[in-house]
Amino acid sequence: MAHSFEILVMTPAALGDPTLAVAAQRAGHLGILNAELPLPEGLLEAGLDTLARMTDGGYGLRIDDPDAALALAGRHGARGLGCIVLGAPCALANPETVAAIRAAGVAVLIETTRWDDRLAGPLAAQGVILKGHEAGGMVGEATSFILLQQAMTAGAERIIVRGGVGLHSAGALRAGGAGGVVLDDQCLMLRESALAERLAQTLGRMTGAETALIEGADGLRWRGVERPGQGSAAALRSNVARAGSDGQADVARAAFGWDLAAGQIAPMGQAAAFAPDLAQRHASLGRLARAIQDHSAAAVARAARGDVLGEGQGVAAPHGTRWPIVQGPMTRVSDTSGFAQSVAEGGGLPMIALALMRPAQADTLLAEVAGKLAGKPWGVGLLGFAPSALIKAQVEVALKHGPGFALIAGGRPDQAVALEADGIPSYLHVPSPRLLSMFLEQGARRFVFEGRECGGHVGPMSSMVLWDSMVRTLLDEVTDPKQAEGLSVLFAGGIHDARSAAMVAALAAPLADLGIKVGVLMGTAYLFTEEAVSGGGIVPTFQKMLLDCRETVTLETGTGHASRAALSPFAEEFAERRRTLEAQGVGAEDMREALEDLTLGRLRIASKATERKGDDLKKVGVARQKQEGMYMIG
Ligand SMILES: Cc1cc2nc3c(=O)[nH]c(=O)nc-3n(C[C@H](O)[C@H](O)[C@H](O)COP(=O)(O)O)c2cc1C
The missing domain is CATH 3.20.20.70 (Aldolase class I)
Known part of the structure; x- marks a missing residue:
């Protein structure tokens, strides 16, 4: 070779x-x-x-x-x-x-x-x-x-x-x-490796999600591994925030080393x-x-044989779509029948984001979707961590209109198993290889592996790290071809064109060879389509902001609560507020509350140019929309 x-x-x-x-x-x-x-x-x-x-x-x-x-x-x-x-x-x-x-x-x-x-x-x-x-x-x-x-x-x-x-x-x-x-x-x-013995225990437990990220000013970041409970990363965050642009690099460099017991942070990445x-x-x-x-x-x-993610391949057959492509549910975006219809006509599987939508509103929307799609497959996106009464009501409403599929973000295997029993094949996001083993054991069969590159809520692991771990886990655990045939997996996070899809095809080929159905799930790519605007998913200013965007950032309100969005005036305001709170040494819970308050309603301002005032939705002008909107993209 x-x-x-x-x-x-x-x-x-x-x-x-x-x-x-x-x-x-x-x-x-x-x-x-x-x-x-x-x-x-x-x-x-x-x-x-x-x-x-x-x-x-x-x-x-x-x-x-x-x-x-x-x-x-x-x-x-x-x-x-x-x-x-x-x-x-x-x-x-x-x-x-x-x-x-x-x-x-x-x-x-x-x-x-x-x-x-x-x-x-x-x-x-x-x-x-x-x-x-x-x-x-x-x-x-x-x-x-x-x-x-x-x-x-x-x-x-x-x-x-x-x-x-x-x-x-x-x-x-x-x-x-x-x-x-x-x-x-x-x-x-x-x-x-001279460090093999010293690191055996630390590395033996790692999935990659444990690495700490320290965000400084001017886009500088540092990643490393601390000994759990030492607080070294938290201390470095405060010190970096206090040092500011001029001194932060020296402060960060001095904190790294291999003596974890002495409070040093090991300069290791997720791999x-x-x-x-x-x-x-x-x-x-x-x-x-x-x-x-x-x-x-x-x-x-x-991958060059073209049959891993080709037309009619992978999840396309069980989905009944032309391509093994799923449009990821997007809160305040994929909530119109026009957009769903365009996605379906383009050969993908549209997912309506129910998020925290009230059941009556969901009922009207899903009736419209079912009518417009006239037999073409579609699905609903649920939030597994929403109040259980709301999920139950949303599912009851959804069942009336016959979605072919569901996708549960932050969901549990029992939620997927229950939906499957109702006749709705359901995907679960799985953020780590250990959870994948557990989910498989608990009967889940359809998974989304979404890397940190994605738009919206992000997990800690990058697509390359998460996908590699998941492929390895599946190859280790799924040895029976019958079991493999019953599994569907969607790769997500940063996929948008031929090159990125080819990369997935190369990585996922061993799974396809085993009989597992593979596909891709995309959100951001759809935001760049004419139909996202003409179908009412987003207003033209949202798309203009995306076209002008050169960089995305993550807005982290607290551990495990981060969203990716375009670098915009609001994203800068958020980062500044976060650094101020960090420099003041504000506790994690108070910080999360303060930052979540700041993001409330900002996606709606961006995507629909409206804001909630009591029970009403009021229009927001373009200038305020640009200044205050949160432009979630990957
Ligand atoms: C504006 C926006 C809102 C989103 N809302 C949701 C949501 O409500 N539920 C969900 O499961 N995923 C949500 N996502 C994630 C997408 O479904 C999809 O997983 C993600 O966009 C894929 O990564 P990509 O953006 O790199 O294509 C959202 C993404 C965006 C951009």
Whole structure:
């Protein structure tokens, strides 16, 4: 099998131990000594010396200090230092240093946490590493999945992805156009890892959702793992908020390290959760790298056959739709019959969002939908955490109008099983692999795996990490083809076009081969359609705001309560208020209440240009709509 897919290996940040980089070089891959966080005195030079002594040269160094980088290129270039990886802010601000390092015969790769079109130009011609939101240490808002799509659209050369890389997600990234991946956290339990023993217990329990995210000003974020109960991440959040733009990076860098018992935060990303399984299956770095190359090549070839998500494939047959595509229920958007009709005519399965809709209103709406769709399949979206009396009343109303399917956000298996008994096949969102095992055991059969890239309410795990974990869990647990045939799974979060769907096809191919029905669920993509406006889902200003939007952010009111929305005046107001509350040391519960109050009614202002005044809905003007609306998108 041809191996044009590169594997780069970075040593753990803030450690200075070069063993993994040595192993990578010896296995024919690029090993990189990682000095993105300060290393204890002398370890950087010592690490480079070890690499010079123990390998044939060509190894790399990740560093952010331009002067030190140039000096090291001069001193170590001739001894075997083959490339330097600079952070994008450092490289973009010092193009002459980049040129000087190259003139010294050392290649320069640029690592970025945020896409910038200049990275498709000559400065980054030797390669770009896209460091996703799910990675450890300093990160941005965009995940590996999103960054890759941005880089491919811009036409960048030699794109390497760091963050969220597992055996299955590597196939997706390769299908999406990545030229290679960085392994870092995934290697922590391999036999070459100096931290394997120290981290065995922590990593053994991890799913990826445990990593803490610390959000600073100016879009800077840090991710890591703290010892539970230490409060290190909470303390760092307050310190970062107090330090503000100028001091936050130094404050954050100083908090990272591998002594968790002493309150340090380990610079690990979500893919650290893959480490124990990968170590058990592959043991050494050479074997893991080989497995990723082989598996990803096979996944791309398999997806290229076009029958994983093709017309009539996967969930299309059980849904009775042309495509294995479901339009995700969207509160205050997918609540009109006109929009549902367009989705159905386009070959997808429309889902009416019942959310907290009163039963009488739901009755009128669903009667209209059933009439307009005239036999075409459609479904309803319920909120599993809504008051049970309301859900019961909504289901009673829905049953009158015969939806073919239901999707329960935040739902439990017993809710799905009850709906199925009423004749409505029902999907459940499953946010973690452990819950998936439990849900399977409790009789649920239809699942949505939605990554953090999605619009609306988001979970902690990125699509690459969540999807990889879920595919692995299903392959481990579902061995009987009969059981497989009864299962349907929808992938969601950041899917919107041919490339993103091809990535899902590569990742989901092993499930399709097992007989599991697969499909995709999309929300945001539908918001960009003419029919979302003409069908009354959203007003024109909402769509205009989305078309102008260059970045999305998550608005987090409290742990487990975050929504993704366009960066807008309201999103900025929200972030500012949150930072103020954090700097004041306000307790979690009070903070959640204050921030939830702030978001109340803001989606309706954005999507419908109305607001509730007592029992009435009043029109909101365009200026206020732009200023005060919350534009939920992924
Ligand atoms: C404006 C908006 C409102 C949403 N409301 C709901 C909802 O009420 N229930 C639900 O299950 N999902 C809701 N979602 C999530 C979508 O159903 C879907 O899962 C998500 O949009 C998929 O990710 P994508 O946006 O990257 O395509 C909402 C999404 C958006 C953008």
